[in-house]
Amino acid sequence: MCKKPKSSLPRGRGKGKVINEDDDETVAMIKELLDTRIRPTVQEDGGDIVYMGFEKGVVKLKMQGSCSSCPSSIVTLKSGVQNMLQFYIPEVLGVEQVTDEAEAISNEEFRKLEEQLNKKT
Numbered sequence: 435m436c437k438k439p440k441s442s443l444p445r446g447r448g449k450g451k452v453i454n455e456d457d458d459e460t461v462a463m464i465k466e467l468l469d470t471r472i473r474p475t476v477q478e479d480g481g482d483i484v485y486m487g488f489e490k491g492v493v494k495l496k497m498q499g500s501c502s503s504c505p506s507s508i509v510t511l512k513s514g515v516q517n518m519l520q521f522y523i524p525e526v527l528g529v530e531q532v533t534d535e536a537e538a539i540s541n542e543e544f545r546k547l548e549e550q551l552n553k554k555t
Contacts, residue, residue, distance in 0.1 A: 460525045461488050467522055468495075472515055481507075483515070491527030493519060507531065 453462045465485055476483045480500035487494040495515065497507045508531065516529040533541070 460523060463523050464488060464493055464519060464526070467519060471518060475514075476510070486532050491525060493526055493529045494532045495529060496532050 453465050482498040484496045486496050511529050511531055519526040
């Protein structure tokens with residue numbers, strides 16, 4: 435039986451900020467670290483970061499708000515978020531950004547528009 439860490443996060447069902455009763459210790463620690471150390475910094479830049487899953491050592495995160503379309507969001511995930519999670523939680527091997535289909539299409543169209551604007555200048 436796995437002992438769950440004490441957490442300031444609310445307990446309940448669902449993903450994201452809530453620690454679920456069926457979360458193992460690693461997932462609970464990931465959510466706690468995201469909520470207390472990482473999310474406040476991301477929110478300062480007008481974005482948010484949402485926990486989507488943890489599989490085979492990889493934390494799956496969704497960037498929202500201004501961070502979802504920001505080109506440096508991958509750098510933020512890899513150099514900032516991944517390094518911090520790996521420092522505190524050795525089970526974390528990496529971080530992966532996930533997007534839904536509509537968001538991926540929107541980001542691609544935004545990139546194309548940005549390229550067109552850059553060509554005109």
